[in-house]
Amino acid sequence: MGGVNMYISSVETYLLGTNITNKELGELINFKPQLIEKLFGNYGRHFSTDILTGKINNNTSDLISIVLRKLIEKNKNSHHDIDFIITSTATPDHLLPTSINEACYKLGIKNIETYQIIGGCSGAVQALNLAKYILKSGLHKKGILVGVECSNKFLNLLDSGNQKTDTREIVNYVLFGDGVGGCILSSEETRNSLTINEVSYKYIGLDEKIGQLANWKGTRENMNHSPMLQEEYKLIEKIVPELTQDSFKSFLSENNLKISDKMWLMPPQLSGKMVDVICKKIEFPETHILSRVADIGNCANAALFFQLKEFFDVANDGEDGIAISIESSRWLTSRVHVKKGGKCAK
Amino acid sequence: MGGVNMYISSVETYLLGTNITNKELGELINFKPQLIEKLFGNYGRHFSTDILTGKINNNTSDLISIVLRKLIEKNKNSHHDIDFIITSTATPDHLLPTSINEACYKLGIKNIETYQIIGGCSGAVQALNLAKYILKSGLHKKGILVGVECSNKFLNLLDSGNQKTDTREIVNYVLFGDGVGGCILSSEETRNSLTINEVSYKYIGLDEKIGQLANWKGTRENMNHSPMLQEEYKLIEKIVPELTQDSFKSFLSENNLKISDKMWLMPPQLSGKMVDVICKKIEFPETHILSRVADIGNCANAALFFQLKEFFDVANDGEDGIAISIESSRWLTSRVHVKKGGKCAK
Numbered sequence: 001m002g003g004v005n006m007y008i009s010s011v012e013t014y015l016l017g018t019n020i021t022n023k024e025l026g027e028l029i030n031f032k033p034q035l036i037e038k039l040f041g042n043y044g045r046h047f048s049t050d051i052l053t054g055k056i057n058n059n060t061s062d063l064i065s066i067v068l069r070k071l072i073e074k075n076k077n078s079h080h081d082i083d084f085i086i087t088s089t090a091t092p093d094h095l096l097p098t099s100i101n102e103a104c105y106k107l108g109i110k111n112i113e114t115y116q117i118i119g120g121c122s123g124a125v126q127a128l129n130l131a132k133y134i135l136k137s138g139l140h141k142k143g144i145l146v147g148v149e150c151s152n153k154f155l156n157l158l159d160s161g162n163q164k165t166d167t168r169e170i171v172n173y174v175l176f177g178d179g180v181g182g183c184i185l186s187s188e189e190t191r192n193s194l195t196i197n198e199v200s201y202k203y204i205g206l207d208e209k210i211g212q213l214a215n216w217k218g219t220r221e222n223m224n225h226s227p228m229l230q231e232e233y234k235l236i237e238k239i240v241p242e243l244t245q246d247s248f249k250s251f252l253s254e255n256n257l258k259i260s261d262k263m264w265l266m267p268p269q270l271s272g273k274m275v276d277v278i279c280k281k282i283e284f285p286e287t288h289i290l291s292r293v294a295d296i297g298n299c300a301n302a303a304l305f306f307q308l309k310e311f312f313d314v315a316n317d318g319e320d321g322i323a324i325s326i327e328s329s330r331w332l333t334s335r336v337h338v339k340k341g342g343k344c345a346k
Numbered sequence: 347m348g349g350v351n352m353y354i355s356s357v358e359t360y361l362l363g364t365n366i367t368n369k370e371l372g373e374l375i376n377f378k379p380q381l382i383e384k385l386f387g388n389y390g391r392h393f394s395t396d397i398l399t400g401k402i403n404n405n406t407s408d409l410i411s412i413v414l415r416k417l418i419e420k421n422k423n424s425h426h427d428i429d430f431i432i433t434s435t436a437t438p439d440h441l442l443p444t445s446i447n448e449a450c451y452k453l454g455i456k457n458i459e460t461y462q463i464i465g466g467c468s469g470a471v472q473a474l475n476l477a478k479y480i481l482k483s484g485l486h487k488k489g490i491l492v493g494v495e496c497s498n499k500f501l502n503l504l505d506s507g508n509q510k511t512d513t514r515e516i517v518n519y520v521l522f523g524d525g526v527g528g529c530i531l532s533s534e535e536t537r538n539s540l541t542i543n544e545v546s547y548k549y550i551g552l553d554e555k556i557g558q559l560a561n562w563k564g565t566r567e568n569m570n571h572s573p574m575l576q577e578e579y580k581l582i583e584k585i586v587p588e589l590t591q592d593s594f595k596s597f598l599s600e601n602n603l604k605i606s607d608k609m610w611l612m613p614p615q616l617s618g619k620m621v622d623v624i625c626k627k628i629e630f631p632e633t634h635i636l637s638r639v640a641d642i643g644n645c646a647n648a649a650l651f652f653q654l655k656e657f658f659d660v661a662n663d664g665e666d667g668i669a670i671s672i673e674s675s676r677w678l679t680s681r682v683h684v685k686k687g688g689k690c691a692k
Contacts, residue, residue: 003484095436095560096466097676101549105676110551114678115472116464120442126461130476137482138349203447205456214441330443330451332460 004136006185007193008338011309012070013181015046015296016058024051028157029173036174041272045177045297047152054158060093060150061102063180068103071144071184082184083140084113086130088123088301090214091151092116100146113140120212121269122201122327123147124304125334128185129201135187146182147301151214171231175271177297181305194312194321194338198255201334204243211236211328236328240268241281243326247335248282251322255337259284264315266307266323266336269293269300290314290321308338317341350482352531353539354684357655358416359527361392361642362404370397374503375519382520387618391523391643393498400504406439406496407448409526414449417490417530428530429486430459432476434469434647436560437497438462446492459486466558467615468547468673469493470650471680474531475547481533492528493647497560517577521617523643527651540658540667540684544601547680550589557582557674582674586614587627589672593681594628597668601683605630610661612653612669612682615639615646636660636667654684663687 022033022043028051037043048058064087072079087100097105098116119126124147134140155172189195213230244267252258265284267275272294279289290310292303299306304323311321323336368379368389374397383389394404410433418425433446443451444462465472470493480486501518535541559576590613598604611630613621618640625635636656638649645652650669657667669682 090441092441092464095438095464096558096673097556098464101676101678104549104551108551109549111548112551113475113547114549115476118438118441118444118462118464129459130461130479133476133479133483133485136485137479139479139482201459202457203450203455203460205450205454205458210443212442327442330447332447 004138004187005189006132006135006187006196007189008183008196008308009186009190009193010071010074011181011183011305011312012067012074013179013302013306013309014063014066014070015179016048017046019044020047020051025173029170031170031174039273040174041276042174042294042297043272044295046179048150048178049152049157051157056153058150059153060089060091060148061099061106063148063150064099064103064146065106067146067180067182068107068144071182075184079109081142082112082144084115084134084143085146086115086117086127086143087146087148088117088119088127089148090118090120090123090300091149099148119301120214120327120329121300121303122325122332122334123301125199125201125325125336128196128336129199131185132196132199135185141188142184142186144182144184146180147305148180149176149300149302150178151176152178171233175231175298177299179296179299179302179306181302181309183305183308194308194340196336197339198335198337201332203330203332206331208239208331209235210330211239213329236270237274237277239331240270240274240326240328241278243333244268244278244324245282247324247333248322251335251337257320261285261288262319264288264290264311264319264321266290266304266311266321268324268326269298269303271298304336311338311340315340350484350533351535352478352481352533352542353535354529354542354654355532355536355539356417356420357527357529357651357658358413358420359525359648359652359655360409360412360416361525362394363392365390366393366397371519375516377516377520385619386520387622388520388640388643390641392525394496394524395498395503397503402499404496405499406435406437406494407445407452409494409496410445410449410492411452413492413526413528414453414490417528421530425455427488428458428490430461430480430489431492432461432463432473432489433492433494434463434465434473435494436464436466436469436646437495445494465647466560466673466675467646467649468671468678468680469647471545471547471671471682474542474682475545477531478542478545481531487534488530488532490528490530492526493651494526495522495646495648496524497522498524517579521577521644523645525642525645525648525652527648527655529651529654540654540686542682543685544681544683547678549676549678552677554585554677555581556676557585559675582616583620583623585677586616586620586672586674587624589679590614590624590670591628593670593679594668597681597683603666607634608665610634610636610657610665610667612636612650612657612667614670614672615644615649617644650682657684657686661686
């Protein structure tokens with residue numbers, strides 16, 4: 001990308017409570033556990049809500065503050081050289097104050113540029129892309145990115161099942177998981193850091209229906225409120241693998257690369273089944289796919305950080321990681337190319 | 347700021363329907379018109395909702411697309427050299443798709459980086475600050491910023507008044523207005539453009555209560571939903587003038603400037619009364635204050651663009667404009683220093 005380089009020195013993630021199995025979830029929403037696995041390929045997830053009592057244990061700003069604290073501990077136990085924080089989420093606690101500012105308040109972090117962008121599956125890459133510009137501008141040297149999702153608090157696990165007769169609604173209980181992840185991003189290399197070779201993101205303007213819609217409500221009761229989340233699952237199943245293939249092909253040709261065992265793929269996150277479909281379509285070897293979606297559900301804005309953490313842990317110096325996110329809300333495509341190790345590893 | 351410069355070549359704004367007077371509003375919410383003017387100093391506003399029928403005439407993405415179209419017309423009738431669009435709002439239509447992506451879809455704009463940040467009164471400056479980094483990075487040359495507010499669709503003008511007995515709730519009907527504004531931002535100077543000399547924004551971490559809260563709801567009915575908007579008006583009245591004074595003082599000293607008739611102030615937007623209090627506190631001459639809040643209400647994310655448009659229209663070459671926004675959600679402070687004319691005007 002020329003000029004200033006960009007490095008990830010730490011990646012941290014956090015999941016709430018215990019893993020909720022398909023058996024537990026299936027009993028709750030009256031859906032066969034075997035069918036959850038067959039249809040979606042998912043077998044676990046973590047929720048912000050206690051599934052026995054309905055009590056909300058953590059909200060979005062709690063999750064942000066947990067990961068912020070972990071990252072700051074890694075940063076010589078200090079936030080004083082952190083210039084900016086960008087959070088991306090589809091499920092903020094309120095519209096205002098933003099959840100990132102609430103988290104800063106909880107931790108006593110002051111005098112810092114904070115931003116909260118709204119995005120779905122591409123949100124974390126949007127945040128990374130904005131951070132790229134900030135570092136490239138030369139005006140700042142170090143920032144923190146946080147991707148967080150806490151959708152479960154808006155769903156009602158304990159209702160009588162009336163609201164969940166619509167498949168588009170049931171899907172939300174099965175696909176998603178709550179979680180948070182983040183990283184420290186810096187223009188200076190540190191030992192064992194990841195180098196960001198490329199980030200890209202755009203609204204592509206596909207002439208298709210909305211694939212995913214996340215709703216919100218005010219106090220006004222005379223509005224026509226549709227369900228909180230809606231998935232056009234069949235449309236997503238058709239389009240996401242195609243867009244991933246396009247993005248992956250152009251990545252290979254632009255970088256003059258071929259699939260090799262020095263390359264790791266972080267595929268789009270929807271469900272375990274979709275990961276299989278996507279990776280088969282681009283003929284990517286199963287051993288080098290980094291995805292947590294099957295065991296923790298789709299954590300949307302947090303998902304990329306779970307993948308980057310895996311890459312951080314398993315890749316050897318000089319190996320490539322390519323993350324692709326496709327957001328089905330209004331069809332956004334985004335990509336990140338990371339390399340284990342810094343310039344010295346090239 | 348060194349390196350790449352930054353210019354605003356066009357500013358556009360838009361208000362919905364006709365002006366709603368204090369008399370009309372007062373009758374609707376059972377509040378004396380004279381008291382609205384006395385307490386808040388506001389005498390007009392525009393709503394996205396028809397006050398007679400309750401029908402919602404426009405939503406946030408409609409407003410964004412109106413201003414986007416106007417800006418694109420000014421940009422040689424083309425969006426093809428626009429690299430990015432950043433929207434800021436506290437009242438998106440949905441969480442996903444973002445309202446900016448919906449607006450792009452409506453206009454057929456494709457293959458562009460779109461971002462939607464959530465912010466209150468400081469949102470437009472946050473967007474401008476992010477755009478600064480994008481241009482300074484040298485990776486892009488031209489972008490559009492849009493600030494939009496469409497809060498009225500979430501309030502119920504036609505209910506029996508029960509919800510509006512709480513002053514914190516009534517304040518929302520009186521203070522706010524719907525509106526949209528935007529600008530084209532470029533690293534290249536054009537005739538008559540504004541030069542951005544400085545932009546700054548930060549979360550300051552004041553140890554105070556939340557001044558403003560904007561809520562949202564999911565389908566879950568067993569949550570404790572508080573009112574859509576809440577204002578700690580007394581706290582805001584105390585803190586905003588103080589923070590504005592601090593920011594203005596440091597602006598003057600950092601730039602070695604004194605108040606002169608070549609300087610225009612764009613003060614924080616809450617109400618007409620607050621503008622008076624703020625400007626008296628810093629002893630700024632009334633003739634050089636640019637504010638539309640008294641006649642159009644607080645349009646939050648759109649307000650800065652209404653002020654910049656006034657500056658664009660009234661300032662002479664070489665004159666300074668200083669905009670200060672204080673966001674009372676979690677106490678954010680932000681500032682923009684613009685100059686009429688470009689380098690040649692210095």
